[in-house]
Amino acid sequence: MRVAIAGAGAVGRSIAGELLENGHEVLLIDKTPSAISVERVPQAEWLLADACEITSLDEAALERCHVVIAATGDDKVNLVVSLLGKTEYGVPRVVARVNNPKNEWLFNESWGVDVAVSTPRLMSALVEEAVSVGDLVRLLRFSQGDANLVELTLPPEAALAGTRVGEVVWPEDTALVTIIRGNRVLAPDPEDALEAGDELLFVAAPAREEQLEELLSVRAPEDSV
Numbered sequence: 001m002r003v004a005i006a007g008a009g010a011v012g013r014s015i016a017g018e019l020l021e022n023g024h025e026v027l028l029i030d031k032t033p034s035a036i037s038v039e040r041v042p043q044a045e046w047l048l049a050d051a052c053e054i055t056s057l058d059e060a061a062l063e064r065c066h067v068v069i070a071a072t073g074d075d076k077v078n079l080v081v082s083l084l085g086k087t088e089y090g091v092p093r094v095v096a097r098v099n100n101p102k103n104e105w106l107f108n109e110s111w112g113v114d115v116a117v118s119t120p121r122l123m124s125a126l127v128e129e130a131v132s133v134g135d136l137v138r139l140l141r142f143s144q145g146d147a148n149l150v151e152l153t154l155p156p157e158a159a160l161a162g163t164r165v166g167e168v169v170w171p172e173d174t175a176l177v178t179i180i181r182g183n184r185v186l187a188p189d190p191e192d193a194l195e196a197g198d199e200l201l202f203v204a205a206p207a208r209e210e211q212l213e214e215l216l217s218v219r220a221p222e223d224s225v
Contacts, residue, residue, distance in 0.1 A: 001025070004065045004091075006051035006081045007072035008035040011097065015069060016041050027060055052080045054088065062089040070096040075103045079111045086112025104141075115142055136213040139201075147173075147203050152216050156196040160216060166190025171212050173205035 001024045005012045008030035016026045020043045030036060031050040038046050049056035051072075062068065068085035070078035078096045085091040096111075098104050098118035107116035117140070140149040154161060160168060165188050170176065179186040180199035186192065194200075204212055 001066045002064055003027070003067045003069060004029060004060055004062055004085075005069045005071055006030075006077070007070070007097075008032075008037070008046070009071070009073060011073075012069075012071040013037070013041050015071060016044050020044060027065070029056070029060055052077055052084070054084065057084060057089065062091060065089070065091050067091065067093040067095065070094070072097070073099055075099050075106075079106060079113075082107075082112040084112075086114075115140070136209055136216075138209075142203070147205055148209070149177075150202050150204055150209060150212070152200050152202075152213065154194060154196055154198045154200060154216060158194075158196060158216060160194050161196045163194055164190065165192045165194065168194075168215070171204070171208040171215065174208050174212055175203050177201045177203055 003019055003024055004027045005016055006029050008028040012028060012030070016028055019026050020041070025045075026041075026043075027045040027047060028041065029047045029049055029051045031048065033048060036046055036048050038044075047056070047060055049059060051057065051060075051070075062085060065085075068081065068089075068091045070081040070085075072078055072081075075098060078098075082094045082096045085094050093114050094112050095115045095117065096107050096113045098107050098116050101118055104116060104118050107113045135152065137151045138148050139151055142148065165176065176188045178201045179188055179192065179194075180201070181195065181197070200216070202212060
């Protein structure tokens with residue numbers, strides 16, 4: 001898979017390193033000469049150019065990329081790169097970094113963004129996830145399809161503890177993705193019984209999050225099983 005990363009700062013270089021280790025081709029683009037540190041990620045391709053310019057993206061052959069990652073420290077730049085990548089070059093997957101949480105509402109399909117990653121929101125979500133039991137925590141927002149990755153740790157007194165996955169009537173537009181139980185990661189099976197302490201990860205429509213949290217709460221709705 002070929003990936004172009006706009007922004008060769010610490011974030012962009014770290015992403016590039018991970019992708020290269022997984023066997024992908026990576027092109028790092030930055031307009032600041034001091035950011036072009038080939039020795040730090042020698043396996044990547046490097047391009048000194050402004051990723052907001054069509055001529056630069058032509059030189060980068062963006063049409064050959066499977067993924068574009070807008071990882072600069074400027075939200076305006078990330079939005080422009082995302083929009084150009086999607087509309088001008090038809091890149092299948094566009095991931096954008098959100099630096100200011102106040103701008104998060106802009107990072108959607110209208111600007112060509114498939115997945116928006118807000119570092120401040122993600123850090124706060126991880127803190128909540130570590131200390132919250134029985135509360136729904138939003139981990140990631142998917143712009144495409146209007147869905148979120150959410151997590152809930154089943155409390156000991158949850159009414160659904162002991163209920164088989166296949167017996168639960170989950171809210172519409174909600175999918176149980178995985179169950180983390182201790183050191184194990186389980187693919188949900190209809191015959192698996194939920195246990196107190198299970199960390200449940202869902203992809204859910206925002207409008208269904210309240211229903212999901214109510215379903216998994218201590219007081220189970222009458223139609224939950």
